[in-house]
Amino acid sequence: MTQDNVKINVETETNKPRHFVFVLLNEFTLLSFSAALESLRIANRLAGKELYSWTLVGEGGETVSCSAGTEFKLDTDLSELQRDDTVLLCGGMNIQFATTKKLLNWLRREARRGLVIGGLCTASYSLAKAGMLDGKRATIHWENQDSFLEEFDEVELTKSVFVVDGNRLTTAGGTSSIDLMLKLIADEHGEELANAVADQLIYSSIRTDQDTQRLSVPTRIGVRHPKLSQVIQKMEQNIEEPISPSILARDVNMSTRQLERLFRRYLNRSPKRYYMELRLQKARNLLMQTDMSVINVALACGFASPSHFSKCYRAHYDTTPYRERGAQSSRLAY
Numbered sequence: 001m002t003q004d005n006v007k008i009n010v011e012t013e014t015n016k017p018r019h020f021v022f023v024l025l026n027e028f029t030l031l032s033f034s035a036a037l038e039s040l041r042i043a044n045r046l047a048g049k050e051l052y053s054w055t056l057v058g059e060g061g062e063t064v065s066c067s068a069g070t071e072f073k074l075d076t077d078l079s080e081l082q083r084d085d086t087v088l089l090c091g092g093m094n095i096q097f098a099t100t101k102k103l104l105n106w107l108r109r110e111a112r113r114g115l116v117i118g119g120l121c122t123a124s125y126s127l128a129k130a131g132m133l134d135g136k137r138a139t140i141h142w143e144n145q146d147s148f149l150e151e152f153d154e155v156e157l158t159k160s161v162f163v164v165d166g167n168r169l170t171t172a173g174g175t176s177s178i179d180l181m182l183k184l185i186a187d188e189h190g191e192e193l194a195n196a197v198a199d200q201l202i203y204s205s206i207r208t209d210q211d212t213q214r215l216s217v218p219t220r221i222g223v224r225h226p227k228l229s230q231v232i233q234k235m236e237q238n239i240e241e242p243i244s245p246s247i248l249a250r251d252v253n254m255s256t257r258q259l260e261r262l263f264r265r266y267l268n269r270s271p272k273r274y275y276m277e278l279r280l281q282k283a284r285n286l287l288m289q290t291d292m293s294v295i296n297v298a299l300a301c302g303f304a305s306p307s308h309f310s311k312c313y314r315a316h317y318d319t320t321p322y323r324e325r326g327a328q329s330s331r332l333a334y
Contacts, residue, residue, distance in 0.1 A: 279303070
């Protein structure tokens, strides 16, 4: 239970609170939205004054459901905002479907008026689709990075937990909303308030825009072996044009047989099998998140032959790429 007597002295130049407009897209991720909102609420309580205010908006202005199925009542439709408002789009599942023409037109209009606009979780896709991230640094949830890179090559995509580039803000989703809000709070009202908000959230490790969103390779695979980590990183960086095991082994001063033994010992599979799984995982992401043709997906994942791609995909996922694409289209249509 938090104490009501905790208070941070905050001097403000104006009595007007900074206003945030949370745009809740269909199937938005609840965690990234609530983490941002709670940071603002706690900042107000600790300061003993209203530093921040907010409204919830969305298409239709009635209700919207998050990805967990919970329904939220909206304050208003997508209407004209004040020039000093800060817009935060909250994305989540099926972001392509949630990014409607009405939303894109509204975003472009507000961007022309010079508003600060950000995207939480997958909403970076919506900003990029509106052309608002061209020539800028941005981030998006790691699961959506492959498809984003394929579609928006004019955006400098990073793996950071959040990015602030001018009047564009993007986060990777999950708890990274907290990191972004703590930065905004610190910039406006000082580190003491930001740290106090983090304490209230039991958030002991504040990350900056220099921190990356995914665990390191050794942590992810549960193995601390420098040469194995090097090889896996090289595999992850070369999906479109796979490197042969012999070259991978040579690059870390090992024989092919030694590399085979290393993979068998720690990952219980051959280097070739592990590499294939990485490529198929990327292929599945592209099939689920983009409208790229199956042939182009195959090429992007290092398969010269669509029939070979289909055979490998079926062996791993027990369905064909064409059926996967059809199932995804059905879900979006629904």
